[in-house]
Amino acid sequence: MLKQEMEDGQASLADPQFRADVLNGLTLRPRAIPARWFYDRRGSDLFEDITRLPEYYPTRTETALLEQIGSDLARHVAPGAALVEFGSGSSTKTPLVIDAIQPSAYVPIDISGDMLRESSRVVSDRYPNMLVLPFEADFTRLVDLPRTIESTPKIGFFPGSTIGNLMPRPAVDLLRAMRGSLGEGSRLIIGMDRIKDPSVLVPAYDDAAGVTAAFNCNLLARINRELEGTIPLDAFRHRAIWNDDRARIEMHLEATRDVSFEVEERPFSITAGETIHTENSHKYGPRDARILLRAGGWTPVAEWTDPDGLFAVILAEA
Numbered sequence: 077m078l079k080q081e082m083e084d085g086q087a088s089l090a091d092p093q094f095r096a097d098v099l100n101g102l103t104l105r106p107r108a109i110p111a112r113w114f115y116d117r118r119g120s121d122l123f124e125d126i127t128r129l130p131e132y133y134p135t136r137t138e139t140a141l142l143e144q145i146g147s148d149l150a151r152h153v154a155p156g157a158a159l160v161e162f163g164s165g166s167s168t169k170t171p172l173v174i175d176a177i178q179p180s181a182y183v184p185i186d187i188s189g190d191m192l193r194e195s196s197r198v199v200s201d202r203y204p205n206m207l208v209l210p211f212e213a214d215f216t217r218l219v220d221l222p223r224t225i226e227s228t229p230k231i232g233f234f235p236g237s238t239i240g241n242l243m244p245r246p247a248v249d250l251l252r253a254m255r256g257s258l259g260e261g262s263r264l265i266i267g268m269d270r271i272k273d274p275s276v277l278v279p280a281y282d283d284a285a286g287v288t289a290a291f292n293c294n295l296l297a298r299i300n301r302e303l304e305g306t307i308p309l310d311a312f313r314h315r316a317i318w319n320d321d322r323a324r325i326e327m328h329l330e331a332t333r334d335v336s337f338e339v340e341e342r343p344f345s346i347t348a349g350e351t352i353h354t355e356n357s358h359k360y361g362p363r364d365a366r367i368l369l370r371a372g373g374w375t376p377v378a379e380w381t382d383p384d385g386l387f388a389v390i391l392a393e394a
């Protein structure tokens with residue numbers, strides 16, 4: 077976090093980008109705050125809880141798939157490559173890929189240095205003969221990978237359907253950036269969530285235990301805590317909506333009554349029923365996924381799904 081001097085001379089610990097995104101997002105129509113701000117410590121813990129919910133199929137489906145396709149993956153990827161994970165976080169699915177493809181090096185890329193160091197240590201302890209080169213960076217941009225792996229074939233790894241949290245155009249930009257970072261001839265293993273019946277999709281983002289609701293509402297608590305907000309938390313409720321036209325789940329915070337509050341001394345009024353759009357989670361049919369990858373400069377070479385076709389892991393070539 078950056079320390080920022082406020083106009084009245086008081087020090088604020090808020091990230092200036094968070095401040096800008098919230099103040100701007102609350103003035104937009106429709107109001108919208110980027111989903112990246114969900115992930116403070118509490119939000120990250122809640123997300124971990126989400127991944128274990130009975131309704132939230134993506135994590136366990138992708139994990140089971142990665143467990144099953146190990147030998148197939150190994151047939152497509154020569155041993156000794158460098159595995160580059162984008163937005164590695166806690167690197168929980170990484171051992172499944174490491175065990176399958178036996179890389180000579182692992183390069184986790186994440187913007188959160190603390191998380192990166194901690195997960196790199198865990199991976200190093202588990203694979204003492206593999207080079208682990210943590211790289212603190214914003215992986216959505218072109219990344220200059222360490223010189224040590226310059227002449228090693230590279231395999232990108234981007235699990236979790238995180239690509240779905242981007243609008244199609246930035247998703248293509250990201251795929252292009254990954255291609256640029258990894259280089260010609262590299263491979264990418266990417267997890268993408270499939271379009272399916274809303275009766276499965278909506279509960280995955282609006283679970284019975286209310287964990288996803290808490291995850292969404294935590295954004296308001298974070299604004300109150302970090303940006304001197306006075307938002308009455310009980311005046312908002314979590315909404316998860318399937319937008320069929322755009323093939324995405326949208327998360328919103330809906331005002332349950334007319335409400336007025338301040339954020340950093342700026343006044344805002346929201347009328348009952350109005351929402352703050354907080355996240356998109358795009359889903360891709362088999363062809364959509366392949367078109368997206370091709371638009372991003374990748375040629376799909378293999379694809380695996382679970383028996384119910386809930387989730388896909390795709391291997392693509394640059």
Ligand code: AVI
Nearest residue numbers: 126236237238241281288357
């Ligand atoms: C991180 N991302 C892939 C999750 C998703 O499914 O879009 C974030 C999430 N939001 C609510 N539940 C999970």
